[in-house]
Amino acid sequence: MRLPASYPMALLAALITLTPIYVLITLASDTSSVFDSHNLDILANTLSLMALTVLGSILIGVPLAFISAYVHLPFKKLWLVIFAAPLAIPSYIGAFTLYAAFGPGGEINNLLGIPTPSMDGLSGAAIVMTLYTFPFVMMTTRSSLLSLDASMVNAARTLGMSMTQSVFKVILPRVVNGIAAGSLLVALYTLSDFGTPAMMRLDTFTRVIYVEYNAFALGRAAMLSLQLMVIVGFLLMIESQIKTATERQGRPLILFPKKWQLSAMFITFAPILLLAIGLPLAIFSLWLARDGFSGFDFSIAWNSTYASAIAAVVAVIVAIPVAHAALSGKAGKVMERVTYFGFGIPGIVMGTALVYGGLQLPFLYQTLGLLIIAYTLRFLPLAVGSVRTSTEHLDPSLVKSARVLGASPREAFMRITLPLTMRGIIAGAALVFLESMRELEATLLLGPTGFETLSTYLWRVYEAGYFGRAAIPGLLLVVISACALAIMLTGEKRNQLEH
Amino acid sequence: ANIANPVSVDSLPKLEGELTLYLGRGEGGLYENVLQAIEKKNPNLKLGIRRGPTAALANTIVAEAKAGVRRADLFWAVDSGAIGLVTDAGLAQPIPSDLSAQLQPQFRYKEWTPVTGRIRTLPYNTSRLTKEQIPTSIMEIADSDLSIGWAPAYASFQSFVTAMRILEGDDKTAKWLKKIKKRSKTYAGELGVVMGVERGEVDIGFANHYYTLRLKSGKPDAKLDLAFTQNDAGCLVNASGVLALSDDPLATNFMRYLLSTEVQSYLASEAYEIPLVNGISVPQGIPSLSSISPPKIDLTQLADLRPTIDLMRSSGVL
C-alpha cells in the first residue's frame, strides 16, 4: 500500500498545530496540577455555558440554515450574508454592548423608558455566545441540507406525515453530521472565549486561566489550558462518533412560503439578528453621537483586511492536504482532528505559547509572517472543515478521467480537483478571514510592532472607555466581513451552476 | 527629601533615533495622545508601539529575554505587578537619580519610575446613599449592610488585597474577603463595577478612581460619586510605571518626557490620572493627594501577587 500523497503535508500541518500544545506542556512542566475541588463548580459553569450555547446555536442556526437552504426568498444571498454577519463582530464587543443596552439603567431603559431584564450570569453569557456563534452551525448545517435529496421528504409526506413533522423526523436526522460539526466549533469557541463570560459575570474555566495568567503564573495557566484541552479532546471524540449515512446528492427541496409564513419567519429571526448586529452598531453610533467624531485612521482597516486575506489564503493552502488526508484514511483522520486543538485554546494563552514558539524563529518573530502563521494555527479547522465537505462531494471519476487523458496526479489535482472544490475552498477562506478579522490576542502579541488592526483598535478604545470611537471601526469590521461573505457566496453560486 | 521641580518639555533634550515601547493595558487610548504629542515634538524619533494586556507583555518581555532577543526598549505598564515581574527577572535598567528626584519620595525606585498614580476609591450611588453612610475604614465595610460591586480578577484589586495583607495580615484579609463576598456582585472589570453602581445594581463598589471620573465626564448627571477610606489599603495609591530595558540614553530621555509638566498635566486633566510630580493639580473631582491619607506602602512589595492569589482562591473569591 502506498501512502496517500496528502499524508506528509497533513502530518506536517498537524505537527505544527501541535507546537502551541507542546509549548504549553513545557511551560506547565514545573507546575503541579492546580485543579482543586473548588474548580468543580467552575467546570460546571463552563460546561453549562457550553451546553446552553451549543443548544442556543442549534435552535437559531438550524432553522436559519433551513430557511437559507430551502425556502424560496427574494434576495436570498443577501439574507445569507446577514445571517452570517454576527461572525464579524468580536464577541466581547457584543457582550459589552448588550450589557450596556439591557437591564435597569441600560441604554434601552434610558432612551425608550422600556424596562428590560439585565443581561448577565449564565443566561446572559449563553445568549451572547449564542448570538455570536450560531452562524457556525448555520453554515455547516446549510451545506449538509443542500446536499440532501428532496425525494425523502416527499416520500414522508405522501406517507401521511406533515411538512413540519417531516422536518424533524426525516430531514434533521440526516444532517446530524453537519449540525455536530458546527456545534463542535461553537463548543470550542465557547471554551476558549474569555471576554463574554467575564463581562457577563460568569465564572468559567477560562477565567481561572486568566487569573493565573495575570498573576504571572504562566505555568499554572498553561497547565489549566492543558486541562481544557482534555475537554476539547472529549468533544472531538464525541463529534467523530456522530455519523450519518452518506447519501447520493440530489435536487434539494424548494419551499414556496405563504405570506404569513414569511412574516412569521421575519418576526422570529429579525430580533435575533438585530440583537446580534444591529444593537452593537446602534449603541456605538449612539456613543459616537455623544462623543463626537474624532477621526479614524482608515489604514487600520486595510491592515486588518490584508493580514486576514493572506491568512485566509495560507489557511486554505494548508487545509487542502489536511482535508484530503482526512478522506484518505484513518491516520489522516487523526491528523485532521489534531488541527482542531488550536481552536480551543484561550486566545491569550495561545498568544503567549506562540510568542515562545515564535522566538525560536527570530527572523519571523514580530513579523506579519508569524502573525499569519498564528492565524492559520488558530483557524485551520474552519478551513479544513469546509474544504473537506466539498471534496467529499467530488466525483472521483473526474480525476480518473483526467489521469487516463494523460495528466499526472499533480496536473489532475491542479486542473480538476482544485477548481471543482473551489466552492469549499472559498467558503473556508471566508471563515478564516472573518475570524482573523476579529482575532485579538495573537494580533496584539505577535503582529509587527505598531501594527494595528480593527480589532486591536476596538479593544484599545474599549479599554479606554472611548466607546464612541468604536462606531466607525465596528461598522467597518461588519462591512468588510460582509463583503468577504458575499465573495464566498458568489463562489458558491458559480459552482452550483456547474453541477 | 527634596523634590526637584518638574521640567518643561521645551528644556528636555530632543529625542532622535528608534525606540520601541511596549505599552501595557489599554488606557493606551488616553496615553495615545501623549505619545503622539511627544512624537510631534521630536520628528526624528521613530517610536514603535506594541500594545497589549499588561501581563501578556510582561510575559513576552521575559520570554524574549530567555530567548536572547530584546525587542522592547521601554515598558510602560499600568500595574506594578507586571513591573515587578520584569524587574525581578533583572531586565530593567537603573533609573538615573536626577529623574527619580522629580518624584515624591515615596515613589522613587531604583529600576523603574512611576508615571501617574491611581487611588483606590469607593464609587457610590448618590441616589441610594450619602457619603456619610459609608464607613471610612475599609475593614468596617465588611460589617456594613451595603451591597457591593467588585472585580476580584482585576489586577488593581489584587494589588489592593496585597496591600491589605501587608497592612492587616493574612487572617484578617481572608475574613474580610469572605464577608464581602457574601454581599458582593462580581464584575469583569472595574469599569463594569462603576457602571453597576451608577445603575443602582449595587450601593458601592471598589474601583480605581479614574473609572468614575471618566464615566461622569461622559454623563455629567450620573448618580455617582467617590468616597475614600482613610489610612488603609482602601485608599491605596498605586502607580502606572515605566522602565527601561535598554541602556540607550534615548530610553531614559523618553522617560523624562513622561514626567514633564506638560505630560503630567495632560494625564491629570484628560486621563484623570494622578500626577506624581510637584506642582500639577490633581484631576477635577478628587481631593488633592495631601487631603487624603493613603497608607504608606512600598509599591514594589505589591508585585508579590502569588500569596494574594492563593489567599483569594482559598477564600473562594477567585
Place this chain on the structure above:
Amino acid sequence: MLSVSQLSIDYGSNRVVSDLNLSLGNNEILMLVGPTGCGKSTILQALAGLIPISEGEINSGKWRATPKITVPAEKRSVGMVFQDFALFPHLTVQQNIFFRLKDTSPGEHWIKLLGLDEFRNKKPATLSGGQKQRVALARTLAHQPDFVLLDEPLSNLDAALKDMLRWDIRNALKAAGVPAIWVTHDQEEALSVGDRVGVLQGGKIQQIDTPERCFSMPNNRFVARFLGEASFISGQFSQGQATTSIGNAPAHGVDCDSGDVDVLLRPDDVLLVQSSVGNNGEVIWVRFEGGSRLCAIKLACGTVVTSRVSHEIVVNPGDAVHVSLSTSHPLAVYKQLAQ
C-alpha cells in the same frame, strides 16, 4: 379512482404541463412515458400534492384539489415510489415500512409477500438496489394508499434486475388492487407492464390508449418513433388499403382518409427474403438481438426500412435482399409531410 381534468402546472412563469386530462379506473395501471424533461415527474408531484397546480382539477373521489383548494400531500392518501427509492437511511427496513403505521399488519403482509423478512432489521444502505426497491414498494403499499404513483421506479437498477422487478411490482399492485400511474422512459417497460400507456411530449399528452393500440396505431409520428423501432415508407391510401413500392396492406388513416401518405412500418411488418433474383434492397446494417436480428434495408428509392428476422437467418450488411409488406392487421398511415 382518480380523475384529472384540464390540469396545468407552472414553474414560475414556465408552463411545464398543460391541459392534462386522464382518469384511472380501480385497479388500473397507467404507464406514463416520454422523453427526459417532458414533465412526467412534475405531473406525479402535482398529483401527490407536493407542488401547487395552476389550473384544472384533481379528483380522487375522497378529495378534490384545484389551484384554490390545496389539499396537502399528507392528506391525499397517495402512495409514491421514487426513482432513488427514498428510503429513510436512519431507519431499518421494518421501521421504514412501518413508518407512521398504527396497525402494522399490512406492513407485515407486504414484508412477507415481497420476501423482505430476512432484511427487516437491516439499514437500507446495506441492501442491494433490487431489495431497496422492494422495500420502497412495501412501504408504499403498507400504507394502503388510494392510488399509487411510481416515478421511474426501476431506472436505477440493472437491466437484468429490471426485468424481474417490473413484474414483481405489477403483481404487487394488482394484488393490492390499487390504481397506479407508473412513469418510465423505457418503452419496453411501458408497453409490457401497464394496462394503458400515456405518451407525453413537452408537457402535453400525445396519446393514452392500450399498449397495443399505442404501438400499432400511434396518434402521430412522435409516438410511433418513441414506442419502438419505426420506419416510414411513402404510398397511396384509399378505401382502407395502402399501396407502397414494397407491396400493399390493409391500413387505417390516423390523420387522413385518403391520398398520399406515409405508412408506418414496424420491423415485424416487413418480410425479408434472401433470394438470388428480384431483390429490391440492400442490407445496410444488422443487429443481433438474441432471439432475432434486426436489419436495415435501403430500398432503391432511398427509403430505409427495418425488418426483424429470425436469428437462424444469417444476413450481412451489403447483402441484396427482397423485402415486402407482410401483415394482416391494418397499418397506420399519416398524411405525407410537405417537403
Place this chain on the structure above:
Amino acid sequence: MLSVSQLSIDYGSNRVVSDLNLSLGNNEILMLVGPTGCGKSTILQALAGLIPISEGEINSGKWRATPKITVPAEKRSVGMVFQDFALFPHLTVQQNIFFRLKDTSPGEHWIKLLGLDEFRNKKPATLSGGQKQRVALARTLAHQPDFVLLDEPLSNLDAALKDMLRWDIRNALKAAGVPAIWVTHDQEEALSVGDRVGVLQGGKIQQIDTPERCFSMPNNRFVARFLGEASFISGQFSQGQATTSIGNAPAHGVDCDSGDVDVLLRPDDVLLVQSSVGNNGEVIWVRFEGGSRLCAIKLACGTVVTSRVSHEIVVNPGDAVHVSLSTSHPLAVYKQLAQ
C-alpha cells in the same frame, strides 16, 4: 492490441477478479457483461492503471504492467469513457475535448463527426445526457488512445437515447479503428453491439465468444439465463439429438455427451399454436413487447417454457395452447442437475 494474462485483483485481502485472460485484436470491440459487483469496473480500472494489480500481466504492445512494474495511468495511452460521463464541469465542451491536446485537429475531427459543433462553447451542465455522452466519447477518441475502455457508457441515459447512442459509439470506435472493452449490464447491448462478448461472474470469466455462440450455446446455465429469457426442459440426449416431451431437435452437449439432460429453450425455439385439440400447456402470462408477445406456458409436467409469438396472435393467460420445439440449429443441452 491488448493482452491480459492471469490477471488477479484484490481490494485489501479480498480477491475481486481472478485469473483473467483475454486478448483483444486491433479494432475489435469486446463487450463485458455480468451482474452488479462482479468486478467489471475493477477490471477496467486495473487496465487503465487506476488501481494496482495483484497477479498477472497486462501487455499493450507498447508497455507491460505487472504487480511489480507499475505503469501510471497517464503513461498507458488508454481512453476511458465513464458511466457518469466524467466531463469536467468547469470547462466548455471544446476545452473538455481539447484537454491536454497539443494538436487539436483530432479534437476537431471528432467534434465534427459527432455533431458537437454547435455546443462547443457550452458547459456540460447545459447539455442533455446524450450530448454529454458524445462529448465524453469525443474527448476520449481525440486523444488517440491505443485502446478504449467504456464503463457502462449508456447506463445513465433514457432507453430511447440508448438505442441510438449505442450505434453512434460503435461506429465511432470502428471509425477510429481502436480496440475497445465495453462494460455493460444490459444483455441486449452486449449481444448487439460488440464483436465478442465476455460474461463475468464473481470476478471470473464464464465465457468469451461471439454474441451468437454465447447466446445459443452458453457455457453454463448462468450465462444462458444472463443473456436472455431462458427456460429449461428435461430430456434425453444422444447422438446430436435431444428428445423432450414437446418434441425433438438437434442438440449440442455443452458439458456432456449423452444421457439425461436439460435442454435450453429460447422463446424463439418454442412454437406456440392455438388449436382446439391436442393442447399440451396452459398460458400463465403474456407480455406485450411491441413487435411480439412473450408467453409463458406451463406444461402438464409442471415445467414452464416461454415462447415468443407475433403480435398479431392474441393470446391470453389461461388459454390452452400447443407448444412444440421448432428449430433448425442445435440446442444447448446440459447435464441434469442432481435433485
